[in-house]
Amino acid sequence: MKLSFAIMFGLCASLLQVQARAEAPEDYRYRLPLTLQGDGPWYRLTLPFAVQQAASHDDLRDLRVFNAAGEPLAFSLQHSSGQQAEQRSSRSVPLFALQGPAQQAASAARIRVQRATDGTLVELLDSPAHAESEVLRGWLLDVSAIEQPLIELELDWQAEDGFQRFSIEASDDLQHWRALSEGQLVRLTTAGERIEQRHVRLPGQRARYLRLLWRDAPAVPLSNAVVHSATAEWRAAELAWSDVLTGQRLDSGEYHWELPRALPVSRLRLALEQPNMLLPLRVQSRREGQPHWQGLAAGVLYRVPGEQAESRNDELALPGRSVQQLRLHIDARGGGLGNQPAQLQLALPGRELLFLVRGAGPYQLALGQAQAEPASLPLSTLLGGRSQPLAAQTGEARLTDMPQHLAEVASEQASERLGGAGQRLALWIILLLGVALLGGMAWSLLRDKGRTPGPPSA
Template sequence: MKKSLAGWLWLLWSLLALAESPGDFAFGMLLRPDGPQPLLRVDLPAAVHAGVSRADLGDLRVFNAAGEAVPHAWLPPPSAPRARPALLPLRYFALRGEAAAGVDGVEVRIERQGGRAVLRMNDRAGVPAMLLGYLVDASTVEQPLQAFALELPATADDLVARVRVEASDDLVRWTTLVSEAPVLRLAAGGQRLERLRIEFAPRRAKYFRLSWAAGSPALQLAAVGGEPAATLLEVPRQWQQVAGSAERDAAGSYRFDLGGQFPADRLRLLLPQANSVAVVELLSRANDRDAWRRVTTATVYRLGAAGQEVVSPEIAIVPNGDRYWLLRVDQRGGGLGAGVPELAAGWLTRSLVFAARGPTPFQLAFGSSSAQPTAYPITTLVPGHRIADDGQPVAGAAAAASVEIGRATTAAVHTLAGEGARRAGIDWQRWGLWASLLLGVALLAWMAWRLARQLARPSQDDGPGA
């Protein structure tokens, strides 16, 4: 009996210890490392999204040549980098007037003469004119400014001032951006301390005014530079473009099959005819059995002659991995005319990092109806993980000397188990596990029942003559 129980326990442990292999997945891609680094990064091509069964990529594994799964983790999507434009030299004019009235008492106007800007002020004869501030001309600057970089004369030392920055479009009404920005230059012992940059919330205005409190020493400037606000650079995306098919029973409705679960966050609609404008509604669903879910509405257009067309911009959406899409066009403007539109879905490239453990070549396997997510958190797999400005993972200072992340490229897709692995079938491993558990419980119950009977049976020593 003990041998039987041990046998059942061994069978149960064997079923629990069954490991995944490449043959459990529909498709695979060989990975080519670019070096012997311990950790390798892979950027997923569109073919992976077309072959997985789960939109969250939970049915993806990395195997070595021995068929062993190696640890992997997902990198966070890259963030849009900020571009800091170069400093712009700006024209500036000294504002002079009565000290008691301040800059508000100086009436100014700028006249354009032959491409030059001429400043006119209300000079009053016989009244000493003091330097009260500066007028900065930013009328030719198209982007918002977020800071001024001041340049002082080389002889200006031991200067401490507090500067007010105001903005206006008509030289009459002024809005305060910074009330008391510190500006200083101190020199001592051959060392110099400077603070000549004045920051403020990004603002687009034709004119700016710099001034200081009455009684404060005048601030002599040699130049003024304007710093444009940093702009977000669009991260490159992968795109999947498909043609639509018109719905027979619904005028102005078109269906699209992207052919995979792409995590789209941008959409493009390519209209079939030039000089078209339409209001549209976009809906999506994961499969044919689900109800359509509204995603967004937009106005799309295609205007102009060939070669000089203006088309509607990309439509930003919340990341959506649905495969099937429906376009509904408002028919009040005549719809889209003849032809069918095309839909393009764009997404940020997903990247994973895996441990280069075991023999090469490594293989990316994906597409399984039964596989569950096994990815580690990136902070677990990569010591001291952080993301640099270029979107690359960077090891912490303590681990940088020993941890290096290389690159691996993907080869063409090849078939492993094929489409059968993506279809939900009989999970023999799970059923075998449950059968073993039930048989084990039944065996333990039978043993307990038999032991109880033996304990309840009177022994031969307990006879009448005892």
């Protein structure tokens, strides 16, 4: 009986040991050195196509980062997302004083304007009537040379301390004005300390002219005006592109590719080497072992002359389903590819890895473990409650060595699948032996109990 318990304990210990070894770097097929740039302690790594392909799972649950001592590091795995990018510019603009009667509204300031053919303000002439009773009521800013939306004014003035309040109006023709914003300048000095507010926010609209009007008091002399403008554009999420893959030509107009494993491909790019190419095409896919092809996408790729430059469309969006075999059918009526080989690139959704270094380097990225469990933390947990990392504390990580050719990845992944199957088989054998041993122990106890002699008869 003691021998049976010893055997059972040894089997359980072996099972636990097999599971515990999954977090050692040596148990991952790929171990890629990392080069760090910046002070950290957080570092960001954009995962290339070859690394995502080398993983055993589409969700990259088998990805780990280790330090020199083989200790796993905390990390968060995020999808690359689109973002709003802003390009800002600044420009000093001409200033023109607006004179008007002190007793009338500020908007009654009289002006006579001369403009160049491009609309730029050349000269602003005051009416000579009652010049001795007029005061400085505001300023006209010529912003016609700025094409982007206006987001901020930066003003410098010559006056004593105090608050300067004014309205801001916009116009495109100097005749029709619309209210844009309210502004306030501040300059205060006390005990050798100075407080200044020279910036005024604008609502991000385009205009050719701005008018600043002081309503309750004469305007202050402005010495300089700088207008800040910005153009916002949406940048799509980054994609991870593969190396160039050459397809196998089948029938006329049909080409075939096979990937090492099924991948959620979201875009393809076909090489158009010659000018004046027009390629109506259909894309089909199937996974390994499936007999039938399924439609994936259809479109027209082209490289043709345009009005001023060549017009080119060599990419086609895909729905992001996991595919392993890809077939491209090109309509021969468009002329086809001619003698050039069918070379395309595939794109996966971009993935970013943010990890927190601990312990000494060098550090390495490990992946390629079929039995690994997810280890990615929520981003706020990794950052100690913040939603975004601080730029000053986030460096860049780069891979110094990784699989470069899909053929190498394919052969290694085949070995990995065999190794994973072997590990699963070993675990099942251990479990079945343990169950059999427990059954044998139970049967032995029941048999011994049945053989227990009863009390002696009188």
